[in-house]
Amino acid sequence: MKLRATTEGRLTQFALIAIALAFLGFFLLLPLVAVFSEALKQGAGAFIAAIETPDAWAAIKLTLMIAAISVPLNVVFGIAASWAITKFSFPGKSLLITLIDLPFSVSPVVSGLIFVLLFGANGLFGAWLQAHDLKIIFAVPGIVLATVFITFPFVARELIPLMMEQGKDDEEAALSLGANGWQTFWHVTLPNIRWGLLYGVLLCNARAMGEFGAVSVVSGHIRGETNTMPLHVEILYNEYDFVGAFAVASLLACLALVTLVAKSVLEWRFDLHSGASH
Amino acid sequence: MSTTTLSPPRAARRWRKPSVLPGFGLTFGFTLGWLSLIVLIPIAAIFLKAAGMGWSHFLEVGFSSRALSAYRLSFGTAAAAGLVNAVFGLLVAWVLVRYVFPGKAIISALVDLPFALPTAVAGIALTALYAPNGWVGQFLDPLGIKVAFTPLGITIALVFIGLPFVVRSVEPVLADLGKDVEEAAATLGATRSQTFLRVIFPAIAPALLTGFAMAFARGVGEYGSVIFISGNMPGKTEIAPLLIVTQLEQYAYEGATAIAVVMMLVSFTILLGINAVQAAGRKRMGA
Numbered sequence: 001m002k003l004r005a006t007t008e009g010r011l012t013q014f015a016l017i018a019i020a021l022a023f024l025g026f027f028l029l030l031p032l033v034a035v036f037s038e039a040l041k042q043g044a045g046a047f048i049a050a051i052e053t054p055d056a057w058a059a060i061k062l063t064l065m066i067a068a069i070s071v072p073l074n075v076v077f078g079i080a081a082s083w084a085i086t087k088f089s090f091p092g093k094s095l096l097i098t099l100i101d102l103p104f105s106v107s108p109v110v111s112g113l114i115f116v117l118l119f120g121a122n123g124l125f126g127a128w129l130q131a132h133d134l135k136i137i138f139a140v141p142g143i144v145l146a147t148v149f150i151t152f153p154f155v156a157r158e159l160i161p162l163m164m165e166q167g168k169d170d171e172e173a174a175l176s177l178g179a180n181g182w183q184t185f186w187h188v189t190l191p192n193i194r195w196g197l198l199y200g201v202l203l204c205n206a207r208a209m210g211e212f213g214a215v216s217v218v219s220g221h222i223r224g225e226t227n228t229m230p231l232h233v234e235i236l237y238n239e240y241d242f243v244g245a246f247a248v249a250s251l252l253a254c255l256a257l258v259t260l261v262a263k264s265v266l267e268w269r270f271d272l273h274s275g276a277s278h
Numbered sequence: 279m280s281t282t283t284l285s286p287p288r289a290a291r292r293w294r295k296p297s298v299l300p301g302f303g304l305t306f307g308f309t310l311g312w313l314s315l316i317v318l319i320p321i322a323a324i325f326l327k328a329a330g331m332g333w334s335h336f337l338e339v340g341f342s343s344r345a346l347s348a349y350r351l352s353f354g355t356a357a358a359a360g361l362v363n364a365v366f367g368l369l370v371a372w373v374l375v376r377y378v379f380p381g382k383a384i385i386s387a388l389v390d391l392p393f394a395l396p397t398a399v400a401g402i403a404l405t406a407l408y409a410p411n412g413w414v415g416q417f418l419d420p421l422g423i424k425v426a427f428t429p430l431g432i433t434i435a436l437v438f439i440g441l442p443f444v445v446r447s448v449e450p451v452l453a454d455l456g457k458d459v460e461e462a463a464a465t466l467g468a469t470r471s472q473t474f475l476r477v478i479f480p481a482i483a484p485a486l487l488t489g490f491a492m493a494f495a496r497g498v499g500e501y502g503s504v505i506f507i508s509g510n511m512p513g514k515t516e517i518a519p520l521l522i523v524t525q526l527e528q529y530a531y532e533g534a535t536a537i538a539v540v541m542m543l544v545s546f547t548i549l550l551g552i553n554a555v556q557a558a559g560r561k562r563m564g565a
Contacts, residue, residue, distance in 0.1 A: 006460045008470060013377055020373040021385065023366045027438055028391050031403035034413065038406055077312050084305040090294035096309070098553065102317055105545040107499025108397075109519040110538040113526065114320040117327055122531060124323060149316055171299055181300035203393070210396025212502035217523060230398040230502070237402050237506065246406075249399040256394035263394075264387040 035253045039246035050236075050247035058224040059232035059248070062140070066215075066228060067208040070147040074204050075197070078155025083189075086163035087171065097160065103152040111149050112217025115142055138220030143228065146214040151204045158200030159193055162272075166192055195270040199263065206259040210252055321542075328539040331532050340536030344512055345521060349540070352518040355429055356497030359436030364490045367444025368482075374445070375452045389445050392438055397502025404435050405506040427509030432517065435503045440493030447489035451482050484559035488552050495548045499541065 008016070040047055050056065081100060085093060103111065118124050119136040129136060136142045170192065174184040190197075212230040219226040221235065229248055236245035266272055294302070328336060339345070373379075374386055392400065408415045408425040418425060425431045455478065463473040501519040509515045516524075518541055525534040 006457060006464050016369060017373050017377055017379050020370045024370065024385060024388060028388055030407060031400060032391065034403045034406050035399060080305040081309040083301060084309050087299045088294055088297050088302050099313060105495055105549045107519050107541055109501050109522050110542060113522060113534055113538050114324045116526065118320055118323055152317060168299060175298055206394045212396060212398040213519065217526065230396045233398050233402065245402055249402060252396045252399050256391065259394045260387050260390055
């Protein structure tokens with residue numbers, strides 16, 4: 001009697017699970033399957049040929065380079081911000097956290113726009129940049145700036161709650177035993193936060209490689225030069241080269257799957273984000 | 279920069295509590311500097327640019343009839359998708375927290391797919407599915423249901439993008455909810471649906487609202503997953519972020535700025551609203 005009152009009947013449970021799975025299958029799984037199926041529609045040969053074009057290669061290289069620049073910047077910032085926020089108490093802390101989260105609530109397109117307004121030809125610094133023969137918008141620096149802006153909160157957001165929970169007892173002990181600040185950080189703090197840090201890096205990297213809106217506004221879509229993988233997908237798609245578009249898209253989908261698997265392993269193994277799902 | 283340990287600068291001492299840990303100046307200074315450089319100054323610049331336009335010109339380009347229909351479309355479809363996600367996201371969270379079934383770990387990981395999959399990839403995949411000759415579209419087309427290149431298609435893209443926000447925000451609250459309150463309700467004679475409506479739902483409502491608001495805010499600004507499926511007809515299926523891009527391509531910087539500022543003000547208001555709801559929720563839990 002008690003059991004029935006605090007849970008649902010078998011039939012209800014079964015129906016709810018079925019509805020949830022049908023919804024997920026239809027809205028999440030089906031699009032994922034469509035990417036791979038469309039990419040391989042004309043066989044593996046067409047798939048490989050589409051990826052082996054010089055423009056596709058240039059896009060892949062550029063995407064890797066953008067991530068290689070913006071993810072480490074994000075890591076340094078995330079660690080510095082969470083050290084300042086979690087190891088010290090000062091007024092205005094919650095405002096600081098809100099400001100760090102700000103890029104999450106700005107449309108990707110607007111994130112690109114703000115840099116065009118600053119550094120574009122008609123922008124605030126446009127004339128000065130032109131006079132010094134520097135190019136930010138429609139060039140790689142602009143793409144990096146937009147990507148850093150978009151991914152700004154990722155690592156800090158993972159580390160702040162984690163380091164808040166861990167407190168500062170370990171660090172205080174290390175210092176009282178004679179370690180200096182850097183030693184304390186390398187040998188005490190970093191080992192404590194490494195898995196949380198990796199988690200943040202994973203999410204940050206996925207977004208950095210996959211960002212579309214912000215990058216599309218600042219890139220200028222110059223083939224072979226400022227075309228990242230997501231932008232290349234758009235160009236191919238708009239040229240009706242669907243196999244090519246889905247082939248490049250499937251590489252990005254693989255990145256997403258790897259990210260999801262690594263993320264789940266971290267959650268399961270190290271009890272990060274100990275939600276209810278396990 | 280005086281480093282006499284006997285008398286630390288009084289202002290610094292009053293501003294933050296003393297701590298034996300080093301590195302506050304370095305990390306706080308770097309955080310504030312980098313934050314200003316990358317986020318605050320660029321955002322301030324766009325508001326400055328808008329302020330320089332003059333009030334009447336701002337209203338003229340920021341609230342032109344084309345802009346207004348873009349806002350209506352963006353906010354309308356984002357709200358519709360948010361509602362769908364509130365219902366099904368709650369269901370998914372409930373099933374993941376409360377029930378045991380095979381493949382649950384994989385399903386749980388799949389929920390985060392929209393966070394990991396680049397939006398442009400989602401966009402072309404959804405278009406391939408819902409185009410009139412697509413996998414799903416070919417069955418809907420004879421019924422007269424058009425999805426791709428209509429507001430319905432935009433809504434479907436935003437459902438995809440927003441789902442994890444609701445699930446991930448409701449899940450932990452649902453998991454933390456003690457069984458004891460439900461047992462108490464049942465002991466006092468409540469039916470299962472009464473327990474859900476009067477005991478469980480009020481406890482998860484703030485989290486559900488937060489998830490809805492996050493999905494909504496993300497949906498309003500979403501670009502990559504929408505532009506392929508939306509058809510982009512001015513006044514009909516042109517979302518606000520696309521209108522910004524169109525204005526930029528025509529070198530109409532003031533138009534783009536005004537629309538961006540309107541969207542940002544709405545987003546920030548939503549963000550403040552979320553914070554207020556969360557603060558109220560914490561207060562209630564603490565009391």
